[in-house]
Amino acid sequence: xxxxxxxxxxxxxxxxxxxxxxxxxxxxxxxxxxxxxxxxxxxxxxxxxxxxxxxxxxxxxxxxxxxxxxxxxxxxxxxxxxxxxxxxxxxxxxxxxxxxxxxxxxxxxxxxxxx
Amino acid sequence: xxxxxxxxxxxxxxxxxxxxxxxxxxxxxxxxxxxxxxxxxxxxxxxxxxxxxxxxxxxxxxxxxxxxxxxxxxxxxxxxxxxxxxxxxxxxxxxxxxxxxxxxxxxxxxxxxxxx
Numbered sequence: 001x002x003x004x005x006x007x008x009x010x011x012x013x014x015x016x017x018x019x020x021x022x023x024x025x026x027x028x029x030x031x032x033x034x035x036x037x038x039x040x041x042x043x044x045x046x047x048x049x050x051x052x053x054x055x056x057x058x059x060x061x062x063x064x065x066x067x068x069x070x071x072x073x074x075x076x077x078x079x080x081x082x083x084x085x086x087x088x089x090x091x092x093x094x095x096x097x098x099x100x101x102x103x104x105x106x107x108x109x110x111x112x113x114x115x
Numbered sequence: 116x117x118x119x120x121x122x123x124x125x126x127x128x129x130x131x132x133x134x135x136x137x138x139x140x141x142x143x144x145x146x147x148x149x150x151x152x153x154x155x156x157x158x159x160x161x162x163x164x165x166x167x168x169x170x171x172x173x174x175x176x177x178x179x180x181x182x183x184x185x186x187x188x189x190x191x192x193x194x195x196x197x198x199x200x201x202x203x204x205x206x207x208x209x210x211x212x213x214x215x216x217x218x219x220x221x222x223x224x225x226x227x228x229x230x231x
Contacts, residue, residue, distance in 0.1 A: 106157055
């Protein structure tokens with residue numbers, strides 16, 4: 001069975017600081033990788049995804065993530081955070097098997113940006 | 116285009132009562148998923164519909180949970196009778212049927228269920 005680990009439960013940063021949130025997964029085959037974000041009072045929305053190809057993926061709002069297969073990692077990065085990035089961030093995976101697209105999520109990382 | 120909509124946004128019920136959560140997926144999305152997040156833990160898969168059929172219900176906790184998707188449109192998730200450990204946020208997601216894999220799921224805002 002697959003699992004996802006997000007080691008940072010709560011991260012507090014000042015505006016303009018650089019961000020890196022860790023995500024490691026455990027699965028013996030090919031996976032699709034996702035980062036979702038939930039802003040206060042809003043729905044979960046997709047930040048970025050990796051299916052195949054270039055392991056450095058660009059997402060919305062200046063976020064990017066790098067898939068490192070040898071490390072089973074998909075860390076999320078942003079060079080300079082803003083107050084509006086305060087939210088909860090979830091890493092998720094699913095195996096790219098037909099008819100089996102259920103997601104396995106990490107526990108989430110709460111990000112607080114101090115103005 | 117309307118997104119995934121869930122009703123109610125918040126429900127507080129007493130232990131032993133029944134609650135029904137509703138999810139309206141994005142129009143035309145054949146795949147519909149239910150997930151649950153118990154406080155402080157990960158979001159966990161409950162089940163997956165393809166149209167009106169249950170494709171995978173391996174995540175359903177026990178037989179107090181019943182999900183339906185009559186007509187392949189909206190879905191309901193009934194908890195009867197509710198227990199304290201059922202408290203959490205219930206998310207619904209939908210995605211289009213592409214005939215293959217690599218699809219993106221779109222989530223609703225969740226229903227926060229509190230059992231007291």
